[in-house]
Amino acid sequence: MTSHSRQITLTPIAVVRGGRSEVFEDGWGAEVATLVLDPDVLDPNATDGLAEFSHLEVVFYFHREDRVRRGAAHPRGNPAWPRVGVLADHSPVRPNHLGVSRCRLLEVSGMELRVQGLDAIDGTPVLDIKPYASGFVPRGPIREPEWIAELMAGYY
Amino acid sequence: MTSHSRQITLTPIAVVRGGRSEVFEDGWGAEVATLVLDPDVLDPNATDGLAEFSHLEVVFYFHREDRVRRGAAHPRGNPAWPRVGVLADHSPVRPNHLGVSRCRLLEVSGMELRVQGLDAIDGTPVLDIKPYASGFVPRGPIREPEWIAELMAGYY
Numbered sequence: 001m002t003s004h005s006r007q008i009t010l011t012p013i014a015v016v017r018g019g020r021s022e023v024f025e026d027g028w029g030a031e032v033a034t035l036v037l038d039p040d041v042l043d044p045n046a047t048d049g050l051a052e053f054s055h056l057e058v059v060f061y062f063h064r065e066d067r068v069r070r071g072a073a074h075p076r077g078n079p080a081w082p083r084v085g086v087l088a089d090h091s092p093v094r095p096n097h098l099g100v101s102r103c104r105l106l107e108v109s110g111m112e113l114r115v116q117g118l119d120a121i122d123g124t125p126v127l128d129i130k131p132y133a134s135g136f137v138p139r140g141p142i143r144e145p146e147w148i149a150e151l152m153a154g155y156y
Numbered sequence: 157m158t159s160h161s162r163q164i165t166l167t168p169i170a171v172v173r174g175g176r177s178e179v180f181e182d183g184w185g186a187e188v189a190t191l192v193l194d195p196d197v198l199d200p201n202a203t204d205g206l207a208e209f210s211h212l213e214v215v216f217y218f219h220r221e222d223r224v225r226r227g228a229a230h231p232r233g234n235p236a237w238p239r240v241g242v243l244a245d246h247s248p249v250r251p252n253h254l255g256v257s258r259c260r261l262l263e264v265s266g267m268e269l270r271v272q273g274l275d276a277i278d279g280t281p282v283l284d285i286k287p288y289a290s291g292f293v294p295r296g297p298i299r300e301p302e303w304i305a306e307l308m309a310g311y312y
Contacts, residue, residue, distance in 0.1 A: 049301065055294040096166045
């Protein structure tokens with residue numbers, strides 16, 4: 001398993017400023033925050049053309065979480081929902097502590113991106129920012145279990 | 157900028173086996189590959205409940221790419237499309253070389269996930285696998301420039 005075990009070192013390209021300072025599970029839709037780009041990593045024209053997109057896809061690091069779940073658990077500890085494996089859940093308690101979320105892009109201002117609805121707290125390191133393209137969504141009908149629709153009902 | 161510069165070290169949770177062995181830009185939709193989970197990182201019940209989802213979201217590392225683009229360029233080098241910043245493009249030539257894609261989940265078999273339409277080549281390290289949930293898509297209408305619809309036309 002040598003190809004598995006090689007570690008990968010990444011450098012944050014930005015940091016989240018503003019928005020929530022503590023994690024709450026629900027109601028992220030109204031939160032506004034700023035992605036402050038790191039000028040040591042990105043040139044000023046890294047954002048050229050970005051304002052033509054209404055939404056971003058952001059890859060970030062759950063920097064406050066150090067627990068790791070490798071197996072199954074009830075999502076949010078709720079016994080009303082089935083025990084599922086870590087790969088079937090979006091919990092931050094996971095290997096590598098990576099989050100991937102979509103948010104609205106409100107404004108591009110120099111090296112700052114103002115966004116709405118990003119579920120990451122103040123101080124979160126950002127590892128990548130991509131434009132949200134409708135051509136990248138899944139092809140074919142989506143099937144998902146009922147518990148995740150219940151979990152997401154109040155998320156945004 | 158100290159919070160920006162702290163590096164983050166990740167351990168692949170899986171590797172892509174099968175599918176393409178070289179990068180081509182288009183026609184990924186029919187490709188079938190296997191995500192082989194690393195038993196040193198994940199327990200056997202990490203996939204419990206995963207088969208109830210039709211699609212996955214996969215975070216992977218473009219391990220064959222070592223060029224980094226920090227500013228603007230024509231997507232795919234095509235002068236018919238505007239020069240855009242690296243954050244407005246999905247090119248693998250970017251800081252951190254992270255890819256985020258959706259694919260169909262065909263089968264869960266022990267520590268192997270058979271998938272279709274993943275745009276990652278044989279040997280690609282996988283950093284995270286999440287279930288695709290329709291509640292995580294952007295809220296509100298999507299706006300995007302015309303060039304990306306042209307670029308995506310033959311992608312899957």
